[in-house]
Amino acid sequence: xxxxxxxxxxxxxxxxxxxxxxxxxSAWFEVxxxxxxxxxxxxxxxxxxxxxxxxxxxxxxxxxxxxxxGQANLSYFFVVTEEEIPASQTAISELSIGQRL
Numbered sequence: 184x185x186x187x188x189x190x191x192x193x194x195x196x197x198x199x200x201x202x203x204x205x206x207x208x209s210a211w212f213e214v215x216x217x218x219x220x221x222x223x224x225x226x227x228x229x230x231x232x233x234x235x236x237x238x239x240x241x242x243x244x245x246x247x248x249x250x251x252x253g254q255a256n257l258s259y260f261f262v263v264t265e266e267e268i269p270a271s272q273t274a275i276s277e278l279s280i281g282q283r284l
Contacts, residue, residue: 196233
């Protein structure tokens, strides 16, 4: 199809979906259409928000999240994603609540 594509890896937040802990690394692919990269996720197969992109490349070997030589002990690792509501939207919501009271 001659559409530029790339492998993407990072975190996929749990905003708007049931929480499944512990949160872990995720992978998806991106394609170049209409002058920008668009994310597609064949594993989850539904629109999601809260992606934290860490790296892009040709494949998983191209953008390994860790490469170690010798012993490497990870003692703790935890990622949380939260939806950020713009200040302008918060002000509108508070105004609407005030008008209903």
